[in-house]
Amino acid sequence: METETGRLSLETVASLCKRRGFIFQSSEIYGGINGFWDYGPLGVELKRNIKDAWWSDIVRRREDVVGLDASIIMHRRVWEASGHVEGFTDPMVDCRSCKRRYRADQLLAELGVELETGSKAEKDLVLPPGAKCPACGAGELTPPRPFNLMFETHPGAVQSEENKTYLRPETAQGIFAQFNNVLAVSRRKVPFGIAQIGKAFRNEINPRNYTFRSREFEQMELEFFIKPGTGAQWHEYWVNERLKWYGSIGLPEESLSRYVYGKDELAHYASACVDVMYAFPFGVQELEGIAARGDYDLRRHQEYSGKSMDYFDQETNAKYVPHVVEPSAGVDRIALALICNAYREEWVPNGEGEAREAEPGRPAPEGYETRTVMRFHPRVAPVKVAVFPLLKNKPELVNKARGVFESLQPRWNCFWDQVGAIGRRYRRQDEIGTPFAVTVDFQSLEDNTATLRERDSMRQQRVRIEELRGRLEEAIG
Ligand code: GAP
Numbered sequence: 001m002e003t004e005t006g007r008l009s010l011e012t013v014a015s016l017c018k019r020r021g022f023i024f025q026s027s028e029i030y031g032g033i034n035g036f037w038d039y040g041p042l043g044v045e046l047k048r049n050i051k052d053a054w055w056s057d058i059v060r061r062r063e064d065v066v067g068l069d070a071s072i073i074m075h076r077r078v079w080e081a082s083g084h085v086e087g088f089t090d091p092m093v094d095c096r097s098c099k100r101r102y103r104a105d106q107l108l109a110e111l112g113v114e115l116e117t118g119s120k121a122e123k124d125l126v127l128p129p130g131a132k133c134p135a136c137g138a139g140e141l142t143p144p145r146p147f148n149l150m151f152e153t154h155p156g157a158v159q160s161e162e163n164k165t166y167l168r169p170e171t172a173q174g175i176f177a178q179f180n181n182v183l184a185v186s187r188r189k190v191p192f193g194i195a196q197i198g199k200a201f202r203n204e205i206n207p208r209n210y211t212f213r214s215r216e217f218e219q220m221e222l223e224f225f226i227k228p229g230t231g232a233q234w235h236e237y238w239v240n241e242r243l244k245w246y247g248s249i250g251l252p253e254e255s256l257s258r259y260v261y262g263k264d265e266l267a268h269y270a271s272a273c274v275d276v277m278y279a280f281p282f283g284v285q286e287l288e289g290i291a292a293r294g295d296y297d298l299r300r301h302q303e304y305s306g307k308s309m310d311y312f313d314q315e316t317n318a319k320y321v322p323h324v325v326e327p328s329a330g331v332d333r334i335a336l337a338l339i340c341n342a343y344r345e346e347w348v349p350n351g352e353g354e355a356r357e358a359e360p361g362r363p364a365p366e367g368y369e370t371r372t373v374m375r376f377h378p379r380v381a382p383v384k385v386a387v388f389p390l391l392k393n394k395p396e397l398v399n400k401a402r403g404v405f406e407s408l409q410p411r412w413n414c415f416w417d418q419v420g421a422i423g424r425r426y427r428r429q430d431e432i433g434t435p436f437a438v439t440v441d442f443q444s445l446e447d448n449t450a451t452l453r454e455r456d457s458m459r460q461q462r463v464r465i466e467e468l469r470g471r472l473e474e475a476i477g
Contacts, residue, residue: 023038066194073167082300091147101205104125149205191227194222196219222327232271251341257284259277270296281340293326386416388417389439411469
């Protein structure tokens, strides 16, 4: 794993993710498998919250988008039509001596060759003359050649070339292949979208940067079908919508940027593409791509399947193959960005006062202690509310607190903790990013109030127990 610059290293993130139960190496007891990851109890909640937020905002709250859940394995012709069989490749370079394999753009970065304006065009991936393998230091390198990233599989008992197909490398093609069925049943008119969340698989030459580039990952993709000639406006609309959405899950504006593709970097059928970029500890990298893809996909499926993909526009009495704008995001990358963004080490005063950011490598000054806190936005926080009885050996406190816990638990993912000093319990929740904690104490027995403690400000206020749910509803949503 690479060591990085800035406030946080990727090692810190990975070790924290393992300790707290966000992310584990897949098959760890057998030494792991490169490019595959398992999400632990907190990680799975974080990912679910990301997907729920996306589904709610992209599908449920819009009248012009419907959902789909297509199969991971599809007919091989889908991938021939989409162009993946022929062209879903990354340029690969081998060392003739130590046999180490590189992705050409990553190798160029390792060799210190700067691509012009960070170009994503393959034609720019040319090795400098006489370049040697950085791993063994002496090996001659092959010129870049294409390596197809799709995992092959053979449904059925016979493993033959005829029944070969692939694990999907993107969810999008399931949407295009079902365009006619969805259109027929959903009674939507262009412009409208079909959205899908699901696993995708790519046999990445060199998985790296923790979960950022994995071989199995999840995508959230929207294919928004539009009238020909309206691509530019809709593309701009979706770029703005998607950037706003990242704000709504807690990524600050200053950590996000756009990468606008130059004409020579675009696929031949695309008229525009913008990547939403996040400032990760290992550099500014893509979270999501938003492309105006014209009618390429539907037209290719029309050609390969022989089924018409025409849409009949009742207003103009015209028939056309719709064009598409595609916002395509990676759940795992968003989860990683949220974890990196949330992590803080702070110095907090022992008495009253504000917390301040800890200075790396220095102990807390006198009168302060260091706390680690994950400042997740309440929308994505794995646990939303923790509930504590002040003392575990006082049944009247435990019973009352249990009542509060059971009243909140059907609505949010809540955490029950009755072990240890109350300050320790708050710290444990800070460490996993729980935005609110409720403590039931002796006063609660008298006046039916409890202490509501807020993670970031550490402010505590007394709230009537019957008003708790409403207060939390406002803050968490
Ligand atoms: N249908 C368009 C498409 O798949 P993409 O840019 O190749 O476009 C979309 O992928 C998103 O999927 C990326 O922005 C990224 O978030 C995620 N993604 C792609 N490859 C990934 C990988 N190897 N590991 C994790 N996420 C990946």
